[in-house]
Amino acid sequence: MPIRPTVSTFETGTHAMKYISTRGGMPPKSFCEILLGGLAPDGGLTIAESYPQFSQADLAQMAKLNYRDLAFKVISQFVDDIPAADLKALIDKTYTAEVYCNGRKDSKLEDITPVRELEPGLFIQELSNGPTLAFKDMAMQLLGNLFEYVLAREGQEINIVGATSGDTGSAAEYAMRGKKGVNVFMLSPHGKMSPFQRAQMMSLMDANIFNLAITSMFDDCQDIVKAINNDAAFKAKYKVGAVNSINWGRVVAQVVYYFKGYFAVAKNVGDPVDFVVPSGNFGNVCAGHIARQMGLPIRKLVVATNENDVLDEFFRTGSYRPRGLDQTYETSSPSMDITKASNLERFVFDLVGRDAGKLADLWKQVDKGPGFQLSAEDTARMREQFGFISAKSTHADRLVSIREVFEKYGVMIDTHTADGYKGAKDTRETGIPMVILETALPVKFEATVREALGRNPDRPASFVGLEDKPQRCEVLPADAEAVKAFVAKQIDA
Numbered sequence: 001m002p003i004r005p006t007v008s009t010f011e012t013g014t015h016a017m018k019y020i021s022t023r024g025g026m027p028p029k030s031f032c033e034i035l036l037g038g039l040a041p042d043g044g045l046t047i048a049e050s051y052p053q054f055s056q057a058d059l060a061q062m063a064k065l066n067y068r069d070l071a072f073k074v075i076s077q078f079v080d081d082i083p084a085a086d087l088k089a090l091i092d093k094t095y096t097a098e099v100y101c102n103g104r105k106d107s108k109l110e111d112i113t114p115v116r117e118l119e120p121g122l123f124i125q126e127l128s129n130g131p132t133l134a135f136k137d138m139a140m141q142l143l144g145n146l147f148e149y150v151l152a153r154e155g156q157e158i159n160i161v162g163a164t165s166g167d168t169g170s171a172a173e174y175a176m177r178g179k180k181g182v183n184v185f186m187l188s189p190h191g192k193m194s195p196f197q198r199a200q201m202m203s204l205m206d207a208n209i210f211n212l213a214i215t216s217m218f219d220d221c222q223d224i225v226k227a228i229n230n231d232a233a234f235k236a237k238y239k240v241g242a243v244n245s246i247n248w249g250r251v252v253a254q255v256v257y258y259f260k261g262y263f264a265v266a267k268n269v270g271d272p273v274d275f276v277v278p279s280g281n282f283g284n285v286c287a288g289h290i291a292r293q294m295g296l297p298i299r300k301l302v303v304a305t306n307e308n309d310v311l312d313e314f315f316r317t318g319s320y321r322p323r324g325l326d327q328t329y330e331t332s333s334p335s336m337d338i339t340k341a342s343n344l345e346r347f348v349f350d351l352v353g354r355d356a357g358k359l360a361d362l363w364k365q366v367d368k369g370p371g372f373q374l375s376a377e378d379t380a381r382m383r384e385q386f387g388f389i390s391a392k393s394t395h396a397d398r399l400v401s402i403r404e405v406f407e408k409y410g411v412m413i414d415t416h417t418a419d420g421y422k423g424a425k426d427t428r429e430t431g432i433p434m435v436i437l438e439t440a441l442p443v444k445f446e447a448t449v450r451e452a453l454g455r456n457p458d459r460p461a462s463f464v465g466l467e468d469k470p471q472r473c474e475v476l477p478a479d480a481e482a483v484k485a486f487v488a489k490q491i492d493a
């Protein structure tokens, strides 16, 4: 059901914002026209024609807003075809303390992304209080409501085909379950997720949710999704859409919490603040880059990686070399076990001065292998002009980080946030507040937390016994045709 218009504190949410492809082959489109799609028709990623700008005076005003009003202020800049009152209502319905409570009850939850101080100048921003206990709920819950609204308005249906190494899948499924006009087909690497992650997804019995366990690594799942999207006839016939991390709606929703986190820690609006972002597909930190381009005074964006350090290598050397499957490690921060970082193309588009021809040339080298090497000048500009630096953390580092944060600050963190903590220790500078983005709760990765602390993390009551619930999935080979046949069978039935 379309949401009913409510009174908005802001008069207009309709901006003349259009979207183009990073590879230059798409005429400008509106927000709702790209919302339901995956890749642009030319294989590029969709991106705003330009970034909206906030002045210091705007920021001073925004600093006082609650999460919902702040989200509207930011997101409405990117939306040109949903009436302001409707957009406000969708945002208000999404970002509530009830949705982002993880079974907890405290007054800080009204902040939606509460910030805790570990010690003066070092903070963790909680992004994992949503239904699946990972930061992906921050964007996905909004996407579920946006999809339902747009599909109902346009009398459309969509079949979401996505790939997940863990958290995207469950976040998508919890956002889309029971939503009218939507089916979800989620590919995941068979046997590669934590028992908790697997149980979260596969215990869903909603008729519109299909879990496909692919007998290979995450990157094969991602390649199958790409192959399906490249089959124009299949895509059109079966109304295939996406919600993986290249979805523009997700990136935009994630921009909001950088503003919220900034305002929570900056003494004065205008002061520099650093963010550390546990990274895989570069979706989260890409949102930080966009916030920075919009005028938020972020100084450094620290891209924190695990042993799968393709992004660390890129930001240190300017060499982008996606790895082969044989060089991909299975780590204890599995949601960052990627060989290539899908959203990186959006940042590199900005880096090369939004020259679509130049960008397309670079990605030709990625698609054909082995990747590309930036000039020394462009490599330096990533740090100097765009504030990017990087860090790397290993399993041994994660154990030390989890132990140290627990012993020093009494806070239990998960393995991905631990990679962020290591990045913070490696790059922190005195006098500059640093915010580590928490990307999941420790209960999702119990085994490693137990290894570090000798005890299990506390479990929210609603998750006790999760692994014992009945599970449902379809095991399929790493073959796009097999997946297509399965999708077709369900829809044609």
Ligand SMILES: *Cc1c(COP(=O)(O)O)cnc(C)c1O
Pocket: 134, 135, 136, 166, 167, 168, 245, 278, 279, 280, 281, 282, 283, 284, 285, 335, 336, 416, 439, 440
């Ligand atoms: C998805 C995920 C990441 C990586 O985020 P990207 O947007 O892909 O860079 C990190 N940590 C957790 C827990 C995640 O689920």
